[in-house]
Amino acid sequence: MTADLGAARSDRPQLPPPRGCLSGTVISWLPTGQVPLPTREEAQPEEPYGTDLQLALYVLYELHYQGFDHVDDDHAWAPELLVVRRYLGEAFLRALRADVPALGVREALAGLLTEPAADDGSSVSHYLKREGRLWQLRQVVRREMVDGLLRDEPDLDADDGFGVVATGLLEGRLAGYLLASWRAGRSALVAPLPVVRARTPLRSAM
Structure with a gap:
């Protein structure tokens, strides 16, 4: 017997408060x-990077993952x-393109991958040689793989950049x-995390 659609599930998040x-x-x-949804004109906010549009996009995409309680x-x-x-996606992408x-x-990667001309031994390659970890080397290798991708798929150059x-x-x-x-003394979270109080251990019966 399957669970009812939309039934409460402890592993799914609650809908967030709107912004x-x-x-x-x-x-x-x-x-x-039952609520009228935004039209194309209404979905063109003044601040496409703002939390209102971004939260709306998050909620719409999250429906395809965990969903909501x-x-x-x-x-x-x-x-x-x-x-x-x-x-909403078009409005966000249009702002990014601009x-x-x-x-x-x-x-685009030149500034990340170019070793300084006056190298003092602090470059990425020298760091990896001296004390780099495997996960750090993997990141560099992934970037190097971009060159191979561009040779095989040159049309992707503009999109990847x-x-x-x-x-x-x-x-x-x-x-x-x-x-x-942080500098204004505010939490970066929309709402503070709940305070978790330590439980007092039960004393064993005498």
Whole structure:
């Protein structure tokens, strides 16, 4: 006998609190399917990197992974949600395309892989030789594999270059957001983690 769709499961997250109109509309729609969803025009926020759009995208994609407690699994393929996800994804990608320079993957990786001309022994290659660990070497090897990929699939150059620079852009924005939160005395989390109190051990009966 199978469990009811959307039944409570301890291993699935609860729906998060909304961070604005877009995420609020998506989150409100999921339990009932009755709330009007954003149109293409409404899914064009002033801040495409903001938490409202990003939370809405997270919720829509998470439906395809763990899902959410008390949310019907079939919503992952609801046509109206897929349309909204496309609108939001287009707005986010359009902002990235505008902010990321058009570079090939070799140009994008040049700053990461080029050894300084005045090498003082602190470069990546020297570090790996002296004390590098296996996982660090694997990361470098993965980057070197890009050259082989480009030889076999030269058409991927622009897309891969975009991906490298876009990742750096988003990591920089996240780091700035976290640092500003910490310096202002705020947690980087939307809500503080619950305090876990240590249990008092039971004394054995005499």
